[in-house]
Amino acid sequence: MxxxxxxxxxxxxxxxAQMLNLPPTSGPRESSKHKSTINGPWEGDSVMQGTKSFRPGPFGKSKVSPKVLVEKYKNGETNALSLLHQLAHVLLLHLEIKETVTADVPPPLPVKEEPSISDSYPCRAFYERKSSVNxxxxxxxxxxxxxxxxxxxxxxxxxxxxxxxxxxxxxxxxxxxxxxxxxxxxxxxxxxxxxxxxxxxxxxxxxxxxxxxxxxxxxxxxxxxxxxxxxxxxxxxxxxxxxxxxxxxxxxxxxxxxxxxxxxxxxxxxxxxxxxxxxxxxxxxxxxxxxxxxxxxxxxxxxxxxxxxxxxxxxxxxxxxxxxxxxxxxxxxxxxxxxxxxxxxxxxxxxxxxxxxxxxxxxxxxxxxxxxxxxxxxxxxxxxxxxxxxxxxxxxxxxxxxxxxxxxxxxxxxxxxxxxxxxxxxxxxxxxxxxxxxxxxxxxxxxxxxxxxxxxxxxxxxxxxxxxxxxxxxxxxxxxxxxxxxxxxxxxxxxxxxxxxxxxx
Known part of the structure; x- marks a missing residue:
């Protein structure tokens, strides 16, 4: 008091920026990030250096439901990256994992996040709330x-x-x-x-x-x-x-x-x-x-x-x-x-x-x-x-x-x-x-x-x-x-x- x-x-x-480990606003340093984006159904063809791209195969949508995939992730049977690829395959979405180089520019600031497809699935905090230890x-x-x-x-x-x-x-x-x-x-x-x-x-x-x-x-x-x-x-x-x-x-x-x-x-x-x-x-x-x-x-x-x-x-x-x-x-x-x-x-x-x-x-x-x-x-x-x-x-x-x-x-x-x-x-x-x-x-x-x-x-x-x-x-x-x-x-x-x-x- x-x-x-x-x-x-x-x-x-x-x-x-420092708190969230973002690149500094001055000096010659560069930082490397991994950026995951889920877009709509894939169209056309693009080639980027340092880009790993996945698109659904020609055999149509998988019969495995997203709910089953999420349950496997919650049970520790798959990791987060595998889950993204599997969901992209099931939902016929194009998934790109880009390794981008951020230029020496002022750091971005937070905004309210728009609802995304991932909002319909349980988050980490929800899973932890249900764990027996907690x-x-x-x-x-x-x-x-x-x-x-x-x-x-x-x-x-x-x-x-x-x-x-x-x-x-x-x-x-x-x-x-x-x-x-x-x-x-x-x-x-x-x-x-x-x-x-x-x-x-x-x-x-x-x-x-x-x-x-x-x-x-x-x-x-x-x-x-x-x-x-x-x-x-x-x-x-x-x-x-x-x-x-x-x-x-x-x-x-x-x-x-x-x-x-x-x-x-x-x-x-x-x-x-x-x-x-x-x-x-x-x-x-x-x-x-x-x-x-x-x-x-x-x-x-x-x-x-x-x-x-x-x-x-x-x-x-x-x-x-x-x-x-x-x-x-x-x-x-x-x-x-x-x-x-x-x-x-x-x-x-x-x-x-x-x-x-x-x-x-x-x-x-x-x-x-x-x-x-x-x-x-x-x-x-x-x-x-x-x-x-x-x-x-x-x-x-x-x-x-x-x-x-x-x-x-x-x-x-x-x-x-x-x-x-x-x-x-x-x-x-x-x-x-x-x-x-x-x-x-x-x-x-x-x-x-x-x-x-x-x-x-x-x-x-x-x-x-x-x-x-x-x-x-x-x-x-x-x-x-x-x-x-x-x-x-x-x-x-x-x-x-x-x-x-x-x-x-």
């Missing part, structure tokens, strides 16, 4: 959410926007952190760390994940051998930090696309003279959440004098976590970066994940070489899966959100607009109604771990912000990331107010 007076301007570079995680999330809601039916409508983190091992998958919610606090920036400013589902689930990681660090540093063995952590062979045990992977489920650049217009394709570079940069740039609205960092409608606080969009935060890790600065004193291996998006019928792939993966492509040791750009596999919840737009608890992590005896209900626990919440930390996800609560857990780990340098440091700044490699990686995003033309990350983390308890 950031003050409205923070810097938000950035450079509008022509970075879209069904395990949403089933686990649905079961866990149902268990939590069934105990507290009065909050059954709080799960409209849901996110969860899942630990996967050879024995199965387990939901370890879960969050719901869709609001930012209307309050100004808290100086005592006891207000949760961003209560969007993914942010809530991530803070619940941090509570899970703290719990397992306490288990690891305990004097109990059984608890140490049950911890997900083990000493790293490459550093004096801990890392997740071999065979454990982390995955993120979201039941809808997060706010921000992930929700850019669907079905974009490269085509010359389509839309302006400014429009493209606006879509894939960093975004702000301002009083319930999502604005590009370049938006001229953002009035910083009229807003108490703003925050970066959820999509941008996921982009950051895939580089810095989901553990945050404080936990980086004890563990190596923790990354998500896959992001599964609940499909509500018309979901398109290309914007998510561009935002999370391609905006930071190539940054790893600039990062300090143990940090990298972790490219998650993004796919569609069944949605686990249905919309409850008429809910009276629209501003409420649920948080839970593995080991919690009950859920906590936070009013997103207030940034605090409600009186009726099954779990309350005290009469002040500060959430267990607030910064002050995280600082308390950090001190418990530092004491168990016998880290006197951390125990004697009292200020929250100072402890974060002491995580030098993490801070260096954050600086590199934000400079990289700005250099690539996606805008400048908002800076937090200096007094935001000066509390001690």
């Amino acid at each position: 950031f003050s409205a007076s923070g810097s938000f301007r950035g450079f509008r570079g022509a970075s879209f 069904l395990q995680i949403p089933h686990a999330v649905k079961d866990q959410l149902s268990k939590l809601i069934n105990r507290h039916q009065e909050f059954s409508t709080c799960g409209d926007t849901t996110a969860a983190f899942i630990i996967k091992t050879s024995t199965g998958c387990e939901v370890v952190a879960l969050g719901t919610g869709n609001f930012n606090s209307k309050e100004g920036v808290s100086s005592n760390g006891r207000v949760v400013h961003d209560s969007h589902a993914v942010v809530t689930a991530r803070r619940s994940l941090m509570r899970y990681l703290y719990r397992h660090l306490l288990m690891y540093f305990s004097k109990n051998a059984n608890l140490t063995e049950k911890s997900v952590f083990t000493p790293s062979a490459n550093s004096n930090l801990l890392s997740l045990k071999s065979g454990i992977t982390l995955h993120l489920y979201v039941n809808q696309l997060p706010k921000g650049a992930a929700q850019i217009p669907t079905k974009l394709r490269l085509n010359p003279f389509s839309i302006t570079t400014l429009q493209v940069n606006s879509e894939i740039s960093l975004h702000l959440l301002v009083e319930g609205k999502v604005l590009s960092i370049f938006s001229s409608t953002f009035d910083n004098s009229a807003c108490e606080t703003v925050s970066m969009s959820t999509t941008d935060k996921i982009t950051q976590w895939q580089v810095l890790g989901y553990q945050g600065a404080l936990l980086s004193h004890f563990i190596e970066p923790v990354y998500v291996q896959s992001i599964l998006v609940g499909d509500s019928g018309g979901t398109e994940i290309r914007g998510m792939e561009m935002s999370v993966n391609q905006r930071v492509e190539g940054i790893t070489s600039q990062l300090p040791m143990f940090y990298c750009m972790m490219r998650p596999h993004i796919s569609l899966v069944p949605s686990v919840v249905t919309s409850n737009t008429g809910s009276s608890h629209l501003t409420y959100g649920i948080n839970w992590s593995e080991g919690d005896s009950s859920v906590e209900i936070v009013d997103g607009l207030e940034g605090k626990t409600i009186e009726e919440s099954p779990f309350k930390s005290g009469p002040a109604l500060a959430s267990r996800l607030c910064k002050a609560a995280m600082l308390h857990r950090f001190r418990l771990v530092a004491k168990e780990a016998q880290r006197q340098d951390l125990v004697t440091t009292s200020c929250y912000r100072e402890l974060k700044m002491m995580a030098k490699p993490y801070q260096e990686a954050k600086h590199v990331l934000r400079a990289y995003l700005c250099q690539q033309g996606f805008g400048s990350w908002l800076e937090k107010r200096p007094d935001n983390g000066n509390f001690t308890a």
Whole structure:
């Protein structure tokens, strides 16, 4: 969460071409591409150098149906190129696969794609949604959410926007952190760390994940051998930090696309003279959440004098976590970066994940070489899966959100607009109604771990912000990331107010 007076301007570079690996707009370089086109019934004869051409034979249309061919492709019996040739033969179409040389010209820009013959067949995302591997995680999330809601039916409508983190091992998958919610606090920036400013589902689930990681660090540093063995952590062979045990992977489920650049217009394709570079940069740039609205960092409608606080969009935060890790600065004193291996998006019928792939993966492509040791750009596999919840737009608890992590005896209900626990919440930390996800609560857990780990340098440091700044490699990686995003033309990350983390308890 950031003050409205923070810097938000950035450079509008022509970075879209770099992100999609297009040829540069200057210099003598040439790039070679393969271009597939399906035209109408073949007429005449043409000869091109570097062109592979296929046309139907004289024996008429094949008796094999397109549906059978597509099924074989889905089952892995044929590859994509073979499928194209077979479909061309069955449908009596002329197929050319051209190896073209692109001249040194400005890169084409995206436009909405017109319907094509391939639209009538299942796409990769549709196939992945049906795969057995991708069904395990949403089933686990649905079961866990149902268990939590069934105990507290009065909050059954709080799960409209849901996110969860899942630990996967050879024995199965387990939901370890879960969050719901869709609001930012209307309050100004808290100086005592006891207000949760961003209560969007993914942010809530991530803070619940941090509570899970703290719990397992306490288990690891305990004097109990059984608890140490049950911890997900083990000493790293490459550093004096801990890392997740071999065979454990982390995955993120979201039941809808997060706010921000992930929700850019669907079905974009490269085509010359389509839309302006400014429009493209606006879509894939960093975004702000301002009083319930999502604005590009370049938006001229953002009035910083009229807003108490703003925050970066959820999509941008996921982009950051895939580089810095989901553990945050404080936990980086004890563990190596923790990354998500896959992001599964609940499909509500018309979901398109290309914007998510561009935002999370391609905006930071190539940054790893600039990062300090143990940090990298972790490219998650993004796919569609069944949605686990249905919309409850008429809910009276629209501003409420649920948080839970593995080991919690009950859920906590936070009013997103207030940034605090409600009186009726099954779990309350005290009469002040500060959430267990607030910064002050995280600082308390950090001190418990530092004491168990016998880290006197951390125990004697009292200020929250100072402890974060002491995580030098993490801070260096954050600086590199934000400079990289700005250099690539996606805008400048908002800076937090200096007094935001000066509390001690």
